[in-house]
Amino acid sequence: MKARISYSKLGKIRFTGHRDVARIWERSLRKAEVPVAMSTGFTPRLKMAFGLALPTGAESLVELLDVTFADGSGVGADEFDEIARRIDTSLPVGMAVTGIRECAPSEASLQEDVVATTWVMAIDASDVGDRIDRINQSNEVWLERERKGETRRDDIRAGILQLGFLAPEHSEVLPSRWLGESRGVVIEAVLTTAGRGIRPTELVEALVPGCEPWNHLTRVLRINQWIERDGERVDVLSARPAHPQVCA
Amino acid sequence: MSSLWPRLEPLLARVRKPARYIGCEDGAASPQHGHGKVAWLLAYPDVYEVGLPNQGLQILYEILNERPDAVAERTYAPWVDLEALMRERGIPLFSVDTHRSADEFDILAFNLSAELVYTNVLNMIDLAGSPVRAADRRPSDPLVIIGGHAAFNPEPMADFIDCAVLGEGEEVIGEITEIVREWKASGRTEGSRHAVLRELSKVPGVYVPSMYEVAYDGDRVRGITPAYPDVPELITKRTVSDLGQWQYPKRPLAPLTEVVHDRLAVEVFRGCTRGCRFCQAGMITRPVRERPAEQVRTMITEGLKRTGYNEVSLTSLSTADFSGIESVVTSVVPDPTACGAPTVSLPSLRVDAFTVGLAAKVASGRRSGLTFAPEAGTWRLRTVINKLITEEDLYGAVESAFSSGWSRMKLYFLTGLPTETDVDTEGIVDLAAGCVSIGKKYTNRASVTVSVGGFVPKAHTPFQWFGQNGVPELRRKIGLVREAAGRAKGVHVKWHDPAATLAEGIASRGDRRVGAVIERVWREGGVFQEWSEFFVLDRWLDAMAAEGLSSDWFVTRHRDENEVFPWHHLSAGLHHDFLWQDWRSALAEAGLEDCRWTPCYDCGVCTGDGLEHIVASPVAPAGGSQGTGQNLALGGSVPISLRPKSMVTS
Known part of the structure; x- marks a missing residue:
């Protein structure tokens, strides 16, 4: 079992x-x-x-x-x-x-089955809104990134499945105090996990070119993991508490 | 009070291993600070992974937090990446429990298990926002206290500390708390710092360097004497008489991140009377006090349940010597829990077949490596250092290990020991090669790794008079071992950097003048000196030169009988005459038996302190020569035989 x-x-x-x-x-x-x-x-x-x-x-x-x-x-x-x-x-x-x-x-195992995850990210930088629009309108977003010690230039645009400001209905699932403790603009992104995947820090680099991501990413929270069934994205396991415990 | 967490939090994602700084461990206290409570910040001057498992710190943490008039939190040396960010932003040293600033504590207490951490102590005092020199501290600054084995020669640290505690802390921390509580209640007024230190200097086991004057005769120390009539001339270590009365830790800390000894630890006894002459721990922790076997079992069962660990380490200076060892081990092993049976690990294995049998009993699954410490390559040299293991003991142990499925052995040796000749040094490889050839009978993969460390003479041992080997001589000896090993198949060599051995020598037997050297090394950026990536010998040599001190004088010089040591006024209970006689016996290649099972030879510890050995069994546990060098039968209860007294007194 x-x-x-x-x-x-x-x-x-x-x-x-x-x-x-x-x-x-x-x-x-x-x-x-x-x-x-x-x-x-x-x-x-x-x-x-x-x-x-x-x-x-x-x-x-x-x-x-x-x-x-x-x-x-x-x-x-x-x-x-x-x-x-x-x-x-x-x-x-x-x-x-x-x-x-x-x-x-x-x-299937979780590693094989999960295709994307949703992130809520607080980013302390200017012009994040403009940058979001630009990414959403372009067909390619090139980024140098490292995997296993090797640097490669990749187009990550196709892996950014969704990008925008925090959806109002999602602010309700956030832990209490989360928004209060985070600095900067709060955005929401669905990023692919297939293949080489996209890390939240890499999205920050795309949004704030040339930056040290953790200098701007003040808080980052995964709120969903998705699998695909019959061509649709579904929640892996939907149970979620109303008020998760937070280490003060 | 204000938590520094909001200022630290944004930095943590930018540093390596940020889990070092978050606290939240299983077993962590919920410290309640308050009026009338003395706040202790227990500090370990190395990184979290090294410091967290420290049992001394965990024990004091728990005892203090049980007191209504005290509260204790923990701190560890921040790694260089976080330290740089903290200094940039003016964030002081903080506790990991509530992330409180170090300057909100009354006492900053360091556990010093080795000497090369001294520069980290200075760094942490500085990060705490306190002047590094004790003389510059104000009444509002915390009292800086050191304890642990290195505190037995605190003179190199004398300028930086307010007090050193000699020996075991369980009882004395309460006495210190009471005096500091009164000081706090009196408002810590201007000038009161001297008064509270004077009060503390009268507590047995507490040494306050500023209450003593050192007189020199040229380079020599002539005397260390109290500056005031009510300050004691001699400070003697504290010893807990019955370990069974101190069942700590009851709530062992289980960290959220990986640490060096990542398992439950249960201390089965304190002290060791094997009498190895190079071993400071064995000399300064006497007498032997065993924990009742029943209490050991309780601590194992409850500790495993509480932490979720499935491995327990039975700790002491020589665990196979514990009277109840077989019964304790067998009672743990066949008790499978829901998630697999727990395993027992036995550090510091004695070198004999019985011990290996015990190890075989507790080892489940993969038998990768076993470690033994013969310490010297020939029987002659082992009689000098009083590690009376015969070749038969070692080969018996090794045969037993290979035949029970182990394929790799590690052998620890010291080089640069008194009277050591090249025959002794090369004997290290002969022993290792002998072990390999035994192993080849059982497996083609048989290999033996020899680990060679340069010997550093320590205070309060019979070898305190010995002139340490210099760097070139240690390099030459390590070269001999490597060369010989090159010709012996299956023998691999690892060695400790002789440059670090020299620095350790400076700090180990230095006097107050060495303090300025430590301060210079620290100011030049020399932190984490135990980490080879940060150690630079030239920093130490330059600092010695700048202070006009000679490392030959402090390190490689042989001392004579009239030497006044920098720790002359500090006592581990051992008679000066006993240590001197034992030094002479060493040079005469005469061994000394273990007094646990044989008549007392009056080293001074028991008689002076009204203590006695607490050992459940009147005979030594079975096996090998029992460190007597005699050919005793294997197995069964073997009463230890006496070596003729004539061999002892030369």
């Missing part, structure tokens, strides 16, 4: 990295005494499969992982709420379980 779990990562804990989060989950599952299956081999590990890595420093309302329960543990979907509650108590401040559902063995 496998479960797909979504969780939020907000506040100070956003400065932990992807590897840190994996370790935090390992310890939290053990603390919660969840009967997770172990991998075989010399160094047995808990069977967990994480979705797309969240950049260190970014927050999220929808991080995802799949957890496989041990054979013979007899965990059924009816216990999911109870398990989610136990994990939630074990997670550190700033991380909270926001949803859980059964994951069929036939379902």
Whole structure:
């Protein structure tokens, strides 16, 4: 039996990295005494499969992982709420379980399945609005970027699926105080994760040419992850709390 | 109070490993500051990953936060990238718990486990907004206290600290808190700083350098004497008599990011009476005090549950010597939890087959490497340093390890030891090659890595009189080892930079005059001196030259019986005569047995302090020669045999 779990990562804990989060989950599952299956081999590990890595420093309302329960543990979907509650108590401040559902063995892995994510970004720079218009009107946006130590010039325009100011209806899903604590213009973007993907910092470089992105990106939050079914973008796991806990 | 978090937060995405600075660990306290409370900022002068696992700091953090009149937070050395941004913006040193500015604390207490961190201490005092020299501090500045092993010769730091605490902190921190609380209540008026320091100087184990005068005879220290009649002439270390009374940490810190010892740690005993003559830790932490086995089990079970770790490290200076070791280990291993059975790690393995058997019992899954520390290449030299391991012990241990599935061994050695000849140095490779040939019987992949460090004589040890080898001599010896290893298949060599060994020598046995050198090195930008990418020996040599000091005098010079050491007025409980006799015995190549299981030879610690060893078993744990160098049978309970006394007194 496998479960797909979504969780939020907000506040100070956003400065932990992807590897840190994996370790935090390992310890939290053990603390919660969840009967997770172990991998075989010399160094047995808990069977967990994480979705797309969240950049260190970014927050999220929808991080995802799949957890496989041990054979013979007899965990059924009816216990999911109870398990989610136990994990939630074990997670550190700033991380909270926001949803859980059964994951069929036939379902594609999160890494393969997710095609795009929605970001809300606070950018402290001038002329961001003009720059958004220009990107939306052009057919190509060239950017030098690094992957695995190699610098390449790429056209990232096709990967910017949507770009604009924060939609009013989305300001309601933001954690309380989030807007208050962020400086600058708040924008919203849907960026592809397929292929080489586009990072939020790369979008900032496109919006503020020649900048050091983290000097301008004062806050960044992932609010959605999308998969494609029958040609339509759908939410991977829609459960979301009204008021996620924030590490003060 | 104001949190510095809003000013720090925008910087964190721009620096490496920002999780170092956020706190929020499992086990972190929720510090409540308030009127009438003494606020301690417990500082570790190295990066978070190195400092967080420090058990001493975790223990004091918890004990202080349990007191109604104290509150404690933690801080670590910010890495150079964040430090640059902090200085640019005028952000002071901060606590990781509530991101409070260091200048809002009453005490800035540093844990010093090594000497090369001294420049980081100065840097952190400066970042805290306090004058680095104690004499320049105002009543509003925090008191700067140091503790830990390096505090046993605090003289090089004398100008920068207000107090040094010798020995274990569990009890004395309460006494310090009470005096500082009164000082705080009195309003910390102008001139009161001297009065509170004078009061603190009367607390046993607390040394206040500004209350003492040092007299010199040319380059020699003639004496260190109290400047006031009510200040004690001799300061003796503090020792907790029963470890069982101090079940700490109860809420071990489990960090959100990876640290150097990323597992639960449970301290099984303190002190070590193996009597290795080079080992400062063994000399200054006596006597042996074991934690009751039942309490060890409780701390393991509760610690694992609380942290979610699945690995526990049983810590001490020689864990296989713990009386309850087998029963503790077996009680942990077959207890699978929901997410796999926990594993036990045993640092500081003793060199014998019994110990390897124990290691085999606890090692689950991949058996990659085992580490042993024979320390010297020949039996002769091992009798000098009193690490009485025979070749049979080592080969027995290694045979046992290879036959249980390990394929790589690491052997630790010191070079530059007293009386060491090239035969001893090259003997290092002979031993390693012997281990490889045993391994080849079991696996083609058998390899042995030899790790060679230059020996630095330390205060309060029998080798404190010894003149350290200089850089060229250490380089030559390391060259001998590398050359010999080039001819031996399967032997690899790693070595410690002899230049850093020299700087460590300057700081280890230096006197007050070395303080100016440390300050110069720091002002020239020499921070993180334990990190090879930041260490530059010329900074130290230039600073010595500028102060008119000679590294030959402080480092490579042999001392004679009449030497007045800079730590003459500080005591780890060891009689001067015992240390001198043990030094003479070393030169006569005479070993000394472990007094835990044999009659007392009166080193001075137990008799002077009214303490005794607390050991659950009257006999040594089974196996090997038990560090007696004698051919004792393997397995079973073997009472330790005495070496004839005549061999001890030369």
